[in-house]
Amino acid sequence: MKITDIKTYVVKVSDRSSPWPWLFVEVETDEGITGLGEATDTHAAPALITAFETIKPMIVGVDPANIEEIWQRIFHTFSNINGRGFTSHLVSAIDIALWDIRGKALGQPVYQLLGGPVRDRVPLYTHIQDQRQASGPQDAYDRTKQVIAEGFTAIKTDPFNLQRRSGSDHWGADKIELLSPAAIREAVDWMDAVRDAAGPDAELMVDAHARFDTASAIAAGRALEHVNLVWYEEPVPPQNHEALRQVRENTNIPLCMGERHFTRYDYVPLFENRLVDYVMPDILWTGGISEMKRIGSMAEAYYVRIAPHDAMGPVSIVSGFHCSMTMPNLYRLECLHTWFDDFSKILDPMFKYEGDCILPSDEPGLGIALNHEVLEQYIVDPESFLRFG
Numbered sequence: 521m522k523i524t525d526i527k528t529y530v531v532k533v534s535d536r537s538s539p540w541p542w543l544f545v546e547v548e549t550d551e552g553i554t555g556l557g558e559a560t561d562t563h564a565a566p567a568l569i570t571a572f573e574t575i576k577p578m579i580v581g582v583d584p585a586n587i588e589e590i591w592q593r594i595f596h597t598f599s600n601i602n603g604r605g606f607t608s609h610l611v612s613a614i615d616i617a618l619w620d621i622r623g624k625a626l627g628q629p630v631y632q633l634l635g636g637p638v639r640d641r642v643p644l645y646t647h648i649q650d651q652r653q654a655s656g657p658q659d660a661y662d663r664t665k666q667v668i669a670e671g672f673t674a675i676k677t678d679p680f681n682l683q684r685r686s687g688s689d690h691w692g693a694d695k696i697e698l699l700s701p702a703a704i705r706e707a708v709d710w711m712d713a714v715r716d717a718a719g720p721d722a723e724l725m726v727d728a729h730a731r732f733d734t735a736s737a738i739a740a741g742r743a744l745e746h747v748n749l750v751w752y753e754e755p756v757p758p759q760n761h762e763a764l765r766q767v768r769e770n771t772n773i774p775l776c777m778g779e780r781h782f783t784r785y786d787y788v789p790l791f792e793n794r795l796v797d798y799v800m801p802d803i804l805w806t807g808g809i810s811e812m813k814r815i816g817s818m819a820e821a822y823y824v825r826i827a828p829h830d831a832m833g834p835v836s837i838v839s840g841f842h843c844s845m846t847m848p849n850l851y852r853l854e855c856l857h858t859w860f861d862d863f864s865k866i867l868d869p870m871f872k873y874e875g876d877c878i879l880p881s882d883e884p885g886l887g888i889a890l891n892h893e894v895l896e897q898y899i900v901d902p903e904s905f906l907r908f909g
């Protein structure tokens with residue numbers, strides 16, 4: 521079998537799901553088997569489409585079973601930009617598509633090719649709307665009650681309202697946020713309402729979206745300790761691990777990092793310096809199914825749990841599901857369960873889910889495919905979604 525082409529599709533189904541369009545990648549072969557991947561990012565779609573055209577000569581004509589060799593080939597070709605960002609996005613989408621092709625060629629689900637299942641379903645956690653998009657603690661309480669009633673027991677939210685930040689006149693140059701005492705109090709009120717609605721046994725997480733200065737991150741972490749969180753996510757930006765160490769040494773709250781850490785190499789200092797209690801690689805950005813498995817094994821050796829990040833399109837959650845079926849140190853797979861309706865409009869078959877779990881099927885490969893008959897109506901121009909500042 522030989523790879524013959526790479527095709528890209530930029531798709532926006534509705535405003536009820538992702539605010540940015542999904543970038544799907546299909547790898548075609550001379551035997552009629554097509555592999556599905558995804559490279560969705562908030563801003564990078566136009567540049568990534570060009571990048572996929574750039575790497576075509578590198579992989580057209582190659583046997584798609586050579587998943588590792590192709591991973592290494594793309595990664596090292598762009599070693600002068602350190603194999604991160606655009607490179608790891610390219611690697612991820614192609615890797616996922618090649619695993620899909622391999623599964624279809626062998627008539628096996630991908631999780632069976634990754635060592636086989638260690639569980640019979642994959643538990644999920646979901647979100648309530650972040651505070652900056654909602655109206656206050658009563659809203660948090662009501663939304664949490666709704667999600668609990670839908671069968672979820674693990675919930676993440678961002679309780680920090682950036683509109684109330686103090687002391688800065690942002691022109692966009694400084695993206696490190698300063699949290700005022702009022703903003704921290706609002707965050708605590710928000711999380712107290714979530715805990716009140718969810719009950720004492722619900723598993724709650726707070727996402728800081730990697731945007732606070734170190735002192736704000738520490739102050740907010742301390743103020744939230746009583747909520748008994750599973751984790752406090754990306755309290756500081758990912759570039760400076762000494763800042764993360766400072767948060768760790770000055771708070772009593774489990775920490776999670778990873779959606780902005782790309783490839784196994786970015787995880788080495790997190791593990792070696794015991795900076796995190798959970799890791800959350802994004803399968804579309806960190807290096808695909810192959811790399812998620814490797815990072816999962818690294819985490820296992822440090823007795824750290826893994827919880828794949830997911831905030832993109834359906835290939836993201838489904839490829840994360842296949843890894844999660846096989847990783848013994850899984851915590852939960854992230855989802856935005858309210859997006860599943862939009863997923864089902866463009867997939868045939870759709871993945872199977874029940875309550876707060878995704879269920880395996882015997883479908884070969886990823887077990888999902890784009891429905892090209894309906895996809896046409898959702899194709900959009902990625903340039904029109906660019907928002908900067």
Ligand SMILES: [Mg+2]
Pocket residue numbers: 727729753754779
């Ligand atoms: Mg996050």
